[in-house]
Amino acid sequence: MKYETVIGLEVHAELATKTKIFCGCKNEFGGEPNTRCCPVCTGMPGTLPVLNKAVVDYAIKAGLATNCTITKYGKQDRKNYFYPDLPKAYQISQFDLPLCQNGYVEIDVNGEKRRIGITRIHIEEDAGKLIHDDYGNESMADYNRCGVPLIEIVSEPDLRSPEEARIYLETLKSILEYTEVSDCKMQEGSLRCDVNLSIRPVGQEEFGTRCEMKNVNSFRAAVRAMEYEQKRQAEILDEGGVVEQETRRWDDVRGVSTPMRSKEDAQDYRYFPEPDLVPIVVSDEWVEEIRKTIPELPEERKARYVNEYSLPEYDAFILTSSKKMADFFDAAVKEGAKPKPVSNWLMGDISKILNDKELEPGDIPFTPAQLAKMIALIEKGTISNSAAKKVLDAMFAQPDDPEKLVEKLGLAQVSDEGAILEMVNGVLAQNPQSIADYKAGKDKALGFLVGQVMRISKGKANPQIINKLLKDALDKA
Amino acid sequence: MDIYQLTAHEIRDMIKEKKISSKEATQSALARIHAVEDKVESYVTVLEEEALAQAEAIDANIASGEAGALAGVPMALKDNMCTKGILTTCSSKMLYNFKPPYNATVTEKLLEAGTVLLGKVNMDEFAMGSSTETSHFKKTKNPYDITKVPGGSSGGSAACVAADEAYFSLGSDTGGSIRQPASLCGCVGMKPTYGSVSRYGLIAFASSLDQIGPLAKDVTDCAMVLNQIAGHDPKDSTSVNIQHPDFEKALTGDIKGLKIGVPKEYFGAGISGDVSAAVHAALDNMKAEGAQYTDMSLPLNEYALPAYYMISSAEASSNLARFDGVKYGFRAEKFDDLIDLYCQTRSEGFGAEVKRRIMIGTYALSSGYYDAYYKKAQQVRTMIMNDFTKAFETYDVLVTPASPTTAFGIGEKTSDPLQMYMADICTVSVNIGGLPAIVIPCGYDASGLPIGIQIIGKPFDEATVLNAAFALEKTITKVKPNL
Numbered sequence: 001m002k003y004e005t006v007i008g009l010e011v012h013a014e015l016a017t018k019t020k021i022f023c024g025c026k027n028e029f030g031g032e033p034n035t036r037c038c039p040v041c042t043g044m045p046g047t048l049p050v051l052n053k054a055v056v057d058y059a060i061k062a063g064l065a066t067n068c069t070i071t072k073y074g075k076q077d078r079k080n081y082f083y084p085d086l087p088k089a090y091q092i093s094q095f096d097l098p099l100c101q102n103g104y105v106e107i108d109v110n111g112e113k114r115r116i117g118i119t120r121i122h123i124e125e126d127a128g129k130l131i132h133d134d135y136g137n138e139s140m141a142d143y144n145r146c147g148v149p150l151i152e153i154v155s156e157p158d159l160r161s162p163e164e165a166r167i168y169l170e171t172l173k174s175i176l177e178y179t180e181v182s183d184c185k186m187q188e189g190s191l192r193c194d195v196n197l198s199i200r201p202v203g204q205e206e207f208g209t210r211c212e213m214k215n216v217n218s219f220r221a222a223v224r225a226m227e228y229e230q231k232r233q234a235e236i237l238d239e240g241g242v243v244e245q246e247t248r249r250w251d252d253v254r255g256v257s258t259p260m261r262s263k264e265d266a267q268d269y270r271y272f273p274e275p276d277l278v279p280i281v282v283s284d285e286w287v288e289e290i291r292k293t294i295p296e297l298p299e300e301r302k303a304r305y306v307n308e309y310s311l312p313e314y315d316a317f318i319l320t321s322s323k324k325m326a327d328f329f330d331a332a333v334k335e336g337a338k339p340k341p342v343s344n345w346l347m348g349d350i351s352k353i354l355n356d357k358e359l360e361p362g363d364i365p366f367t368p369a370q371l372a373k374m375i376a377l378i379e380k381g382t383i384s385n386s387a388a389k390k391v392l393d394a395m396f397a398q399p400d401d402p403e404k405l406v407e408k409l410g411l412a413q414v415s416d417e418g419a420i421l422e423m424v425n426g427v428l429a430q431n432p433q434s435i436a437d438y439k440a441g442k443d444k445a446l447g448f449l450v451g452q453v454m455r456i457s458k459g460k461a462n463p464q465i466i467n468k469l470l471k472d473a474l475d476k477a
Numbered sequence: 478m479d480i481y482q483l484t485a486h487e488i489r490d491m492i493k494e495k496k497i498s499s500k501e502a503t504q505s506a507l508a509r510i511h512a513v514e515d516k517v518e519s520y521v522t523v524l525e526e527e528a529l530a531q532a533e534a535i536d537a538n539i540a541s542g543e544a545g546a547l548a549g550v551p552m553a554l555k556d557n558m559c560t561k562g563i564l565t566t567c568s569s570k571m572l573y574n575f576k577p578p579y580n581a582t583v584t585e586k587l588l589e590a591g592t593v594l595l596g597k598v599n600m601d602e603f604a605m606g607s608s609t610e611t612s613h614f615k616k617t618k619n620p621y622d623i624t625k626v627p628g629g630s631s632g633g634s635a636a637c638v639a640a641d642e643a644y645f646s647l648g649s650d651t652g653g654s655i656r657q658p659a660s661l662c663g664c665v666g667m668k669p670t671y672g673s674v675s676r677y678g679l680i681a682f683a684s685s686l687d688q689i690g691p692l693a694k695d696v697t698d699c700a701m702v703l704n705q706i707a708g709h710d711p712k713d714s715t716s717v718n719i720q721h722p723d724f725e726k727a728l729t730g731d732i733k734g735l736k737i738g739v740p741k742e743y744f745g746a747g748i749s750g751d752v753s754a755a756v757h758a759a760l761d762n763m764k765a766e767g768a769q770y771t772d773m774s775l776p777l778n779e780y781a782l783p784a785y786y787m788i789s790s791a792e793a794s795s796n797l798a799r800f801d802g803v804k805y806g807f808r809a810e811k812f813d814d815l816i817d818l819y820c821q822t823r824s825e826g827f828g829a830e831v832k833r834r835i836m837i838g839t840y841a842l843s844s845g846y847y848d849a850y851y852k853k854a855q856q857v858r859t860m861i862m863n864d865f866t867k868a869f870e871t872y873d874v875l876v877t878p879a880s881p882t883t884a885f886g887i888g889e890k891t892s893d894p895l896q897m898y899m900a901d902i903c904t905v906s907v908n909i910g911g912l913p914a915i916v917i918p919c920g921y922d923a924s925g926l927p928i929g930i931q932i933i934g935k936p937f938d939e940a941t942v943l944n945a946a947f948a949l950e951k952t953i954t955k956v957k958p959n960l
Contacts (some may be wrong), residue, residue, distance in 0.1 A: 046577065272847070
């Protein structure tokens with residue numbers, strides 16, 4: 001049978017506020033275990049939380065950037081459960097009055113716009129971490145992450161394939177990055193997601209039974225988990241079985257998910273209003289203040305790239321999906337470089353090197369001006385494209401003025417026609433057979449001859465000039 | 478007269494006038510502790526050496542002219558208020574070894590004011606109880622009759638002041654835990670308006686009801702201490718940012734024209750004749766001072782007790798979940814796995830009353846029961862608050878008994894939790910309403926046990942409540958316990 005997949009996602013994003021959500025501890029990643037916490041975030045008896053206003057600012061910003069309605073009168077609630085990484089044995093979260101509701105994100109699926117509903121965005125505190133290895137039978141608790149502010153962004157079940165879900169996640173990530181709500185550092189766990197997936201026979205109105213997947217630590221893992229899950233459910237249905245509602249744990253190493261708990265074992269979190277905190281009252285003025293701070297978002301920027309710079313949709317999408325990448329692009333263009341070559345370099349070689357080195361666009365070591373200058377050197381004919389790749393490698397290794405690097409590496413191109421003509425004549429004299437082949441219509445021969453001239457010039461001769469001079473000479477021969 | 482018998486404001490003034498030193502006041506209190514503590518058992522921890530060292534340091538400060546408002550006055554704190562590096566047990570096995578890494582805001586404020594910490598005093602375990610019998614460590618006795626309970630949960634705070642083992646103390650009041658023991662021990666106890674004293678560092682029982690307040694030898698002491706501990710604290714989001722008046726200066730003793738409401742619901746079944754008679758006699762005394770009193774009704778108050786037990790137990794079930802044996806305090810010796818560690822630790826670490834409340838509260842918050850219990854109780858709470866708001870449109874203060882009876886016998890009510898819960902019948906509605914209320918002694922029953930009267934005020938109108946109590950106090954002849 002043919003099935004349609006239905007996916008809803010819960011994304012947790014760590015907010016980039018300076019301090020934690022309920023105390024004055026710095027909100028920073030890592031550190032020696034239990035050195036970045038205080039009596040409040042470790043829930044020592046008698047301590048009380050005080051809400052960091054910046055957390056509300058950031059959450060409202062995320063809500064506005066995803067077209068949500070901001071809740072005027074919100075509150076916080078306790079979610080009660082026992083676990084050693086949760087020192088109060090409850091998480092302060094939001095239950096029935098989340099800060100933001102009823103929004104949407106527009107995504108671009110193969111050139112087609114899809115609107116994905118955002119059910120809600122609420123604020124909550126992160127828990128600590130347990131370290132199970134290295135201590136024999138003991139487990140150790142590190143409370144540094146306790147009280148790191150999070151928003152949970154819950155989508156409607158509007159996604160219809162793992163690929164759509166991936167695009168949604170990328171889009172959401174870029175919105176959070178653009179608004180500087182989160183630094184979105186995946187490897188530090190700034191963005192995490194839980195997946196809800198069900199399938200139903202094509203044409204059926206009502207949803208199938210859904211399963212929730214936990215422990216999905218990257219977008220790639222999310223896509224793999226979804227692909228695995230839709231296949232698993234389809235196999236069950238094809239065999240006439242019934243999908244059980246359950247929570248499953250994704251094992252990214254083995255590429256499989258295993259049952260964690262069934263619907264019957266679902267925890268009762270006994271939510272109730274947090275009595276230690278006062279209601280969150282958001283005035284219209286407050287919302288408008290925050291609205292003013294929202295920068296150009298990826299969709300608008302993408303449109304600008306297509307309209308102003310005539311970049312292809314694809315280029316514009318790739319460039320704008322990372323704010324740092326787009327900022328770099330804009331800066332290089334401002335330095336006078338033509339948009340398309342800048343785009344080509346960023347999407348091509350620069351992205352490849354970043355990937356190989358496991359770096360993010362924000363980690364590019366050289367300046368946009370330096371890239372613009374390198375592109376100018378290509379256009380002037382000072383260096384060839386292949387030489388430019390060597391310059392780029394050098395700029396990654398030790399950022400410097402590209403002109404100096406060209407000189408240092410001896411990559412300047414020979415564009416002197418007289419010098420190149422001398423080489424051309426020499427090569428032709430030594431390869432009469434190739435001349436004959438060319439005359440006989442074998443185009444390959446030209447390539448061979450160009451190669452020979454390049455070899456003699458040690459790769460520095462301008463290939464366009466070689467081509468032109470060779471053709472002229474062959475036509476005369 | 479021995480120094481330890483003096484009131485806190487007398488001690489403060491004598492130290493200021495250099496008639497005595499803080500060391501002498503401290504030594505006298507410690508000597509009194511040595512003399513009577515065997516009988517009273519109000520302290521969990523006595524800080525003898527530390528208190529003397531502190532007193533000497535304060536004496537030095539006084540000599541150099543840098544002394545706080547209560548410089549040199551020795552006092553005791555209920556053992557649920559955090560004291561940095563000093564045992565803070567909540568009278569529970571669960572926290573038998575717990576030394577907080579920080580000071581509660583009230584601790585900090587009293588230390589800044591120059592008081593000397595004599596020790597930490599006994600209480601019902603996690604402040605759950607009305608007799609101090611649920612303490613894991615000891616049963617505190619009523620100084621007026623050591624076969625009777627001191628009340629609770631701040632039984633240690635009341636008994637130590639009544640027995641002159643401290644010049645004043647702090648207690649906490651969730652449903653009457655300052656006022657009921659003040660009544661039973663014949664001292665002055667005040668629960669301020671919810672939000673007027675910081676709860677930061679008070680180990681929570683029920684967050685929306687808990688409030689810290691003084692237990693003192695007289696109304697002046699009570700006002701003096703409240704002056705020091707009241708005020709906004711940025712560390713407590715529920716503490717209110719308003720300027721409070723000087724409560725001690727508000728004690729004019731003039732209550733001419735004061736309109737007193739006397740809710741008839743507080744004089745019905747279960748209230749002993751002695752108590753009712755003493756309260757009415759006190760009302761007549763106030764009338765003689767120029768106040769007017771009128772019988773009136775608070776029709777919804779009868780629902781305060783059940784609403785209170787729902788809300789307080791629900792909040793407690795969550796507040797006490799952190800005591801799991803993982804991070805501090807007691808941990809069971811034997812356990813199989815994580816869940817078993819939790820179960821064994823909490824089974825062995827908590828006493829029966831605490832477990833009962835955790836179970837009631839967990840049940841009230843459970844999916845499917847939340848609306849019928851927790852939510853309903855919150856609705857009742859709102860209605861009771863409206864009841865009070867309406868009453869205060871007519872009256873300046875309300876006057877009721879503080880406890881249905883005088884002190885009851887040790888062990889008398891421990892087998893019947895509901896009967897024990899009824900001991901709070903006169904006090905819980907005040908917590909539900911978030912109002913300020915004071916209890917002072919207004920007489921003694923045939924066997925010499927103190928009878929307390931409660932004066933309830935409008936939110937943040939502690940000054941009127943204190944002044945009414947001050948005026949009444951002048952008409953009462955107090956009797957010290959004979960230990």
